[in-house]
Amino acid sequence: MTITPRVLTRVFRIFWCCEHGFNARGLTVFLVVILTLAGPGQAQQIRDSVKVGYMDAAPLTYQAENGRAEGVFIELTRRVAEEAGFDLEFEYLPVTRAYFYLRTGGIDVWPGLTDVPALEGEVLETFVSPMPIQLSAFGMEQQQPVSHFNDLRDKTLILISGYTYGGLAERLEQTAGIAVTEAPNHRAAVAMLSRGRGDYLLDYQEPVKAVLEEFPVQGVREYPVRIRNTAWIFSLANPRSSQLRDAFDDAYLRLAERGEVPEPRTFSKGFQLPGLADLL
Incomplete structure (x- = not known):
């Protein structure tokens, strides 16, 4: 009935x-x-609803023209949530507001990056990490290659406004000999780099690749800086955060056993640009 x-x-x-x-x-x-x-x-038919905050980081997470949440990480989130028995409500947010909502309970979960200093003590991270993400320094071909952190000294770095880069942005701003300028988004950052408004762009690999595929710029070179871990980040302001985190972990492991999602990764610091550890 x-x-x-x-x-x-x-x-x-x-x-x-x-x-x-x-x-x-x-x-x-x-x-x-x-x-x-x-x-x-x-x-x-009675299912819990989980509120998901996401940001502009195409092709991982982004808002399509029709307003729908899209991206590789978004689709993975949908599959895991379906396996866990949850409905999802997506909200597109600027980076700083996403962090604020995680601290205050405005959203339940963020498909994002682990070890964000601004969220320390405010969130729970899943034990599974579905994919790595690479932070790189992008420069035009006339700039010298970046093989050590010292290669960034006496340079101007373009950063994405609101991005903390796992605490690296603040450290760079405090480092003598490094000037920082900001771009509102990835597309503007690539444009600034091509016009010489900075020596290097510090950004994540996938969003920059997506921009360059749509708006090709000749002569851009990429130099790895750091590998970071992705995960589902749950707000501790939600009293059910630990249950939600466990449900997502268990669901992902079941999907992995069936070969429907990538095998969970082992968390590690991964690659770091030589000399970067002294700054972090």
């Missing part, structure tokens, strides 16, 4: 009249009757 608002109202009125207002016994019986009428099919 389908529980419609009309059916629910009728059953409620019957028990209200019989009990002259619910007491504990009446409420218990009422709930049992509702669950019995609903049956297993109706119960399966």
Whole structure:
């Protein structure tokens, strides 16, 4: 039987009249009757909803022209949530607001990066990491290659506004000999680099590759800086954060066993540009 608002109202009125207002016994019986009428099919339609915050990091996460959340990490999030039995509500956010919402409970989860200093003590990260993401220094061909952190000294670096780069942005701003300028997004950052408004662009590999595929710029060179880990980051402001995190972990492992998602990665610091460890 389908529980419609009309059916629910009728059953409620019957028990209200019989009990002259619910007491504990009446409420218990009422709930049992509702669950019995609903049956297993109706119960399966009742699913928890999880609010997901995401940002502009195409092709991993981005908002399509129709307003729908898209991207490799978004689709993976949908598959894991479906396996775990959750419905998802997506909200497109600037980076700083996403961090604020994670701290305050405005969103439940962010498909993003681990070890963000601004979120320390405010979030739980999944134990599985579906993919790595590379932070790189991009420069025009006339600039010298970057093989050591010292190669960035006495240079101007273009950063994406709001990105913390795992705490690296703040350290760079405090480092003598390094000037920092900001771009509002990845496309603008590549344009600034091509016009000589900075010596190097510090950005993640996949978003820059996506920009260059759409708007080719000749002579851009890429130099690896750091490998970081992706994960699902849950807000501790949600009292169910640990249950949600465990549900996502378990769901991902089941999907991996069936070969439907990549094998979970081992968390590690991975590659770091020589000399970078002294700064972090």
